[in-house]
Amino acid sequence: MKSSDWKVISAAKEAGIPDPGFEIDKNTAIVITDPQNDFLREDGVAWPIVKESVKENNTIENMSTVFRLAREKGMKIFISPHYFFPTDKEWKFGGALEKFMHSKEMYKRKGRLDMEGFEGSGADFLEEFKQYLEGENIILCNPHKLYSPKNTDLSLQLRKYRIEKVLMAGMSTNLCVESHTRNLLEEGFEVAVIADASGSAKLPGLDTFQGALMNLRMITSHVFTTEEFEEALNSASLK
Incomplete structure (x- = not known):
């Protein structure tokens, strides 16, 4: 992340906002949202608006590191993907980004039981991550349709x-x-974030990553970099 992003973290500390800290132990897992082509591949429909943030954060490399470290340590990763099926396009109303996603056919699948055309599509997982997805530590959850896991099986699987x-x-x-974080916090989970294993839209006058980072610093137990996560994981007791 660039230095101006970390000014958000410093400003929170200077303002007296506590940093409770987050200890990784055997009851800790990773949740990864939307590690898919439509966000992370250069021909993905959302790539033009997230690419600057993804490049600044080294998001793809950092997500790959998180996948690798979790596999090496036997730490569970719960993947919360985003899919749209043909029936979803018939929704009668929606917010701004719903309209964007539907108009661009983002995360498009032919059907719930139909995997034709899935491989290599925008809904598929980024190729760099596929070497990790068959691991015994990976749990693929039901897709979310908006932003939070409220209507998925993520909380059930975690519990x-x-x-x-x-x-x-x-x-x-x-x-x-951020929506997954807020939902899990409200359900009683202790939550931290690996900030640079993420990225979001950056447009003229609109840096959504910095805005989210401020919120996440205020509501989570800790904001890690991938490097800090690796250090914490290496010193953690997972037994």
């Missing part, structure tokens, strides 16, 4: 695995990452 603490990463920071 069934007796997960109490969550590290958030993925796309995009101000939408699905």
